[in-house]
Amino acid sequence: MSAITNHMPTAELQALDAAHHMHPFTTNKELAEKGARIITRAQGVTLTDSEGNQILDAMAGLWCVNIGYGRPELAEVASRQMRELPFYNTFFQTTHVPAIALSSKLAELAPGDLNHVFFAGSGSEANDTNIRMVRTYWALKGKPSKSIIISRKNAYHGSSVGSGSLGGMTYMHEQGGLPIPDVHHINQPHWWAEGGEMSPEDFGLARAQELEQAILDLGEDRVAAFIAEPIQGAGGVIIPPATYWPEIQRICDKYEILLIADEVICGFGRTGNWFGSITVGIRPDIMTIAKGLSSGYQPIGGSIVSDEVAAVMDSAEFNHGYTYSGHPVAAAVALENLRIIEEENVIGHVRDVAGPYMKKKWEALADHPLVGEARIVGLMGSIALTPHKDSRAKFASEAGTVGFICRERCFANNLVMRHVGDRMIISPPLVISTEEIDTLVERATKALDECYAELKKRDLLKAAS
Numbered sequence: 001m002s003a004i005t006n007h008m009p010t011a012e013l014q015a016l017d018a019a020h021h022m023h024p025f026t027t028n029k030e031l032a033e034k035g036a037r038i039i040t041r042a043q044g045v046t047l048t049d050s051e052g053n054q055i056l057d058a059m060a061g062l063w064c065v066n067i068g069y070g071r072p073e074l075a076e077v078a079s080r081q082m083r084e085l086p087f088y089n090t091f092f093q094t095t096h097v098p099a100i101a102l103s104s105k106l107a108e109l110a111p112g113d114l115n116h117v118f119f120a121g122s123g124s125e126a127n128d129t130n131i132r133m134v135r136t137y138w139a140l141k142g143k144p145s146k147s148i149i150i151s152r153k154n155a156y157h158g159s160s161v162g163s164g165s166l167g168g169m170t171y172m173h174e175q176g177g178l179p180i181p182d183v184h185h186i187n188q189p190h191w192w193a194e195g196g197e198m199s200p201e202d203f204g205l206a207r208a209q210e211l212e213q214a215i216l217d218l219g220e221d222r223v224a225a226f227i228a229e230p231i232q233g234a235g236g237v238i239i240p241p242a243t244y245w246p247e248i249q250r251i252c253d254k255y256e257i258l259l260i261a262d263e264v265i266c267g268f269g270r271t272g273n274w275f276g277s278i279t280v281g282i283r284p285d286i287m288t289i290a291k292g293l294s295s296g297y298q299p300i301g302g303s304i305v306s307d308e309v310a311a312v313m314d315s316a317e318f319n320h321g322y323t324y325s326g327h328p329v330a331a332a333v334a335l336e337n338l339r340i341i342e343e344e345n346v347i348g349h350v351r352d353v354a355g356p357y358m359k360k361k362w363e364a365l366a367d368h369p370l371v372g373e374a375r376i377v378g379l380m381g382s383i384a385l386t387p388h389k390d391s392r393a394k395f396a397s398e399a400g401t402v403g404f405i406c407r408e409r410c411f412a413n414n415l416v417m418r419h420v421g422d423r424m425i426i427s428p429p430l431v432i433s434t435e436e437i438d439t440l441v442e443r444a445t446k447a448l449d450e451c452y453a454e455l456k457k458r459d460l461l462k463a464a465s
């Protein structure tokens, strides 16, 4: 077979892709008929596709390219590390400098006494580690019955059997025999969709108190941990009411339940602080990290754990690990990514410049006839599409129909904005400039206008009864 390169015609590349490549979270048969979009290169916040379109990537790849595309420093570090030591494991009483340096740096950056890192290759793997870790922790403390992990409906914690079970996406549970035993899901703090007549504050409190009720129902002696994203990402960028997290923290403290903050999206500047836990004011015992840890330049994830959890875990062998735990190239690249975030004050840019600028423009989208709410924290935001703002009505069409139309209009206007059901979400590279934010919002507005026109034409503006 001749070499397959960027220079081949799009249709030929699409045909080969359809013939051999099975895409994640995709109906491959449908995609094969349509042909996949082929991204050939990227710089800053801009993707280039095989047709030469320049697309503003308001999703930072998949929530991960925090420092933007095309930073040569990371390529140089990877190349240097590959020459020096491309791989060695960390299993058999050995270690290497990139793993030492990255774990030390993460201990410095993470809040409180989160000082110990167990590495993985991804967020899913890290959450699988967490499942085994919290159960082992309680077993080592003489309480092996504490094995239930409480999570939330519509949470996203990964796609492996363990992490997919922690997640609360029912359409994932339907395939492959999920969830595993001893995972319990409570309701999410999604006021817009589920708050009814309650005020956001009362609703936030009520949803947090479901954790306490679950602990009482299941038995305190059965519950090991509660896991949640500080702000739900893949579920639709759901920003909880301000009352929610303080109450969750109180309940975890009261019943001595380990709190796992899944920081895979919120970590590394996304919310305007190093971690989402700082933004929402919680003290987790374990944090899951991945995505922005390396800005997606290398696959790497991990669990950062507290002194207390580490002390218990360190007393026995943990029969767990991945070939690529602490992979030297991935670790070196992650370290360089953290250096850039720190030295270029990327988090200050989110907190003081891009975040506030975006917030003003983003929240103004709520004036659009199709938009019910438009909210954002740092640089993760969402808008709820609705046929009727005041009643927060859903569309009569199947959930996601309108969101999909809107996403197509975004693509047509060279903007990547994702839809989750009938919510539109953004999570752009953190280095986005104010001019690029102007472009993002202009294109989003045009896409909303076109979507609105199409809904009118196709008689899809009806509310569900």
Ligand SMILES: *Cc1c(COP(=O)(O)O)cnc(C)c1O
Pocket: 063, 121, 122, 123, 124, 125, 127, 156, 157, 158, 159, 229, 233, 234, 262, 263, 264, 265, 290, 291, 301
């Ligand atoms: C993406 C994501 C994961 C899974 O990470 P992968 O690297 O895809 O395995 C876990 N938790 C959250 C909150 C995520 O957004």
